[in-house]
Amino acid sequence: MNRNQIKALLHADHPQTQVLIKGWVRTRRNSKDFSFIEINDGSCLGNMQVIAGADLFNHDQIDRLTTGSAVSVTGSLVASQGKEQQWEIQAHRIDVISMAPESFPLQKKRHSDEYLRSIAHLRPRTNKYGAVFRIRSDLSYAIHTFFQQRGFKYVHTPIITGSDCEGAGEMFRVTTLDLNAVPRTGGHVDYSLDFFAKEANLTVSGQLSAEMLALSLGNVYTFGPTFRAEDSNTRRHAAEFWMVEPEMAFCGLEQNMDLAEEMIRYLVLYAIENCAEDLELFARFVDKTLPAALQNIVDEKFVRLPYCEAVDILSKSGNHFEFAPETGQDLQTEHERFLTEVHFKKPVIVYNYPKTIKPFYMRLNDDDLTVAAMDVLVPGIGEIIGGSQREERLEVLERRMDEQGLNKENYWWYLDSRRYGSVEHSGFGLGFERLIMLITGISNIRDVTPFPRTPKNIEF
RNA sequence: UCCCCAGUAGCUCAGUCGGCAGAGCAAGUGGCUGUUAACCACUGGGUCCGCGGUUCGAGUCCGUGCUGGGGAGCCA
Structure with missing residues (x-):
């Protein structure tokens, strides 16, 4: 007999005489002549x-039976006499697959996020x-x-790259050289003896490669996955993340x-329509304003704001900023937050940034001062997307x-690619973890990544 | 990397002016009960983050290191 997923059984529309579930004990309550055991198999939130x-x-x-133990249960699915659930299983047989000792660290109570990390x-x-x-x-x-x-093709760009600079921050070196005996020529490391015979790094972006595939x-x-070796210690940065x-x-x-804009709206709506039970948990225990915030993203058109107008709004806001907004300087986190959380109270796309603060591949505008860059800023998270039209000339x-x-x-x-059939083209990068933060209301990237990599943290 | 805060029982935390190490939950034992983070009673449980210093005496004050968190920068 194949095991039934608890998710399917909880959505059953009729009793069943013979079902099999396998999962982990969340809690057990003994009664006089029997025990209530709540079992979760991960297929859904409910036990x-x-x-x-x-x-x-x-x-x-x-x-x-202890919390955390693994069990296999056969029995009949019957209407529950209790109020908190529609269905329950009257067990015919329970096999203990593995009994968890009392040292099991998860208790039947709330734990702090820090402890759970x-x-x-x-x-x-x-x-x-x-x-x-x-x-x-x-x-x-x-x-x-x-x-x-929408007819997009999914392409796989290299994880290991030979580009020694993509303008997107510090990179993790990839090498097979013996670090205790690095070969040197004239005082410098001799990479000709390394695996690729040149310097290699983990990718910080698939963009340059993706452009080649878009142009075909x-x-x-x-x-x-994407890798940044920045010594970033914030709740929204990880050394390894998905983009x-x-x-x-x-x-x-x-x-x-x-x-x-269409993509973010689609993804938020998808979550609302397909992850309702899980989202309800976040609305109850993580962020009470979450449902309204998500609906706001679905309903409201994103503001599109040229960089110079953004600086203007900030300057005239009367708000005191630690760093005064100034043309030619990048927007500070406090500026982004003001725009999305105070001034507009919805997602804002800032575009046409000064060329001096953006990388070489962004397309130069006719004013010769700005580039066709755009950042999507959302309340609570800040920058969730960074993109641009690419310089094709x-x-x-x-x-x-x-x-x-x-x-x-x-x-x-x-x-x-600019020599042979160069054409106008554009793209952007969406931080997947930041999207999950937006949709769940969870404020720390370490809590939306199963095994987060951050400076001095690679235990798991 | 910089600034701020924290580290006390398995977990969450309190600990007053420097003077006997505490609570709730969890665990163990017993009881009660179609229960809902079940309930009631009892019991056990401590490297007060490490090192050094001040003091008759340090969880408490000082120095330093480590770890964690928040903010900033970098960015998605």
Whole structure:
């Protein structure tokens, strides 16, 4: 007999004489002649209440079942006499697969997020983290659905890259050299003896590769891990995270913003419609304003605000900022928060940033001062998407690389795409964990990642 | 990397002016009960983060290190 998922049984529309569930004991309450055992198998938030009578051959053992133990239960699915649940299982047989000793760290009470991070291997067995990781799965699926429905091709860009600079922060070195005996020539490390015979790093973005595929397949997207070796210690940064990066040929900034907005709205709506039970938990225990915040994203059109107007609004706001807003300077976190949380109270797309604060590949505007960049800012999280129209004009691109002190030879293949059939194209990167934070209301990226990697933290 | 805060029982925390180490929950034992984070009673449980210092005496004051959290920068 195959095991039934508890999710399916809880949604049953009629009693069943013979069912089999397997899962972990969340709690046990002994009664005079029987025990109530609540079992969770991870298929959904809800537990299945099992009635274990004294007639079970091993009822002595069942009476002592501990939280965290694994069991297999066969019995009949019957309407519950209790008020808190519709169905329960009258057990015919309960096999203890594995009894958890009293040292099991998860108790039948609320634990702090900090404590649960220290037992990251067990926290998926809690209601909250089980819900987070189910939503991660559902939203991953939704991302593929969104793009596939629109004719985008899913492409796989390299994890290990030879580009020695992509302008997106510190990188993790990849090497097979013996770090205790690094070969040197003239005082410098001799990478010709390394695995790839040149320096290699973990990718900080699939964008440059994705552009090549967009300029052949049309519309593409990547969805994969990304690595940043920044010593960032904040609740919204991780050294390893997942990023969604669409890239579209024959596409300008306007359409790029259209897609970003449509995608976020689609994903939030998908969660509302498909993850209702789990979302309800976050609305109850994590953030009471969550349902309204999500509905706001679905209903309200995103504000589109040129960078210079953003600075203007901030300057004239009368609000005191630690750093005064100033044209030519990047927006501070406090500025972004003011725009999304105080001034507009909805997502804001800021675009046309000064060229001096943005990377070489963003398309130079006709004013020669700004580039066709856009950041999607959302309340509570800040920047969730960063993107741009890409510079497709070879001579402009080369000039920008010179200005930023980049070695063009390292980008010969990237520049080739501007030599042969170059076209207008655009794309952006969505931080997947930040999306999950937005949708669950969870405020720390370490709590939406099963095994988070942050500075000085790689225990699990 | 910088600024701020915290570290006391398995967990969450209190600990007054420097003077005997505490509570709730959890665990163990017993009782009660179609229960709902079940309930009631009893019992056990401490490297007060580490090191150094001040003091008759330090969980408490000082120095330092480590760990965790919040904020900033970097960014998705």
